[in-house]
Amino acid sequence: MRKSVRNNSEKSGEKLRAAGLRPTRQRVALANLLFARGNRHLTAESLRAEAAEAGIEVSLATVYNTLHQFTGAGLLRQVAVDASRFYFDTNTGAHQHFYDEDGATLIDIPGDSIAVAGVPNPPNGMEVERVDVVVRIRRA
Amino acid sequence: MRKSVRNNSEKSGEKLRAAGLRPTRQRVALANLLFARGNRHLTAESLRAEAAEAGIEVSLATVYNTLHQFTGAGLLRQVAVDASRFYFDTNTGAHQHFYDEDGATLIDIPGDSIAVAGVPNPPNGMEVERVDVVVRIRRA
DNA sequence: CGTCTGATTTAGAACAATTCTAAACTGTTG
């Protein structure tokens, strides 16, 4: 057990270094939480709560900083589904989302299942950065 | 001119009544602004600014209330593209959007140009409410 | 190893967008 924790931290450290971020205690701890399990969707508050539960004390400002730095480094992706908060996704590959408006939860849709056809050319001087699909669902 | 203004207000009044909303001075004025021209994208602040320019005094709270009531009544639709504010769209039909992240502007994509195929079945007990496509663009 | 330096973290203040509250007002109904 202890060994695998150390391995995770080492892996996170390398990951951060590769991204050009100094592997500080806080960043490594958050990276461990973020990337240990599979794909995750979270908000600043939820990550902070999770960190607190795991006995890691980080200020909210650091959680925000880290989330933004990770996003800038391509380790995370922001998902816009709800104007009231930012969601972050540890899955940075091509994929889409279900968004459950009742529970305010996101569910991944694998990148190869949805196909979007007929996207018009963007206005002059603009280029397409990404095509986001959000399938809004609710209790039937 | 005066005649057409009266017509607009009468039309707005009927529209509101049909939606089950009492056609008050403020709601009629905002509806006129919203639906007089073609499709529009706006935020609470931008609508309020526009109202102020047109000499209509409405409190910000009323702008928010109205926007939400209109949305509830199906007269407007909310577009989630940016976690930092709510956008509203006067076009409630099926269509999609370009979102220019530099300028924070929305551009309509007609409903019949984009086709989304392969949406998986939603989880049990859930139904698809809507499929939103946002094409994020930026200066090339 | 201590020391230094710039990067990072922090608590708390500041901010922006939105929502709430309680009182004043207004549209409709009888």
Place this chain on the structure above:
DNA sequence: CAACAGTTTAGAATTGTTCTAAATCAGACG
């Protein structure tokens, strides 16, 4: 035209996020 429920309002409150200035830390260097 009185009465009541629905609506509006100013301003306070709340929420989520960003900023600030001071304290702390990671890594380099002697």
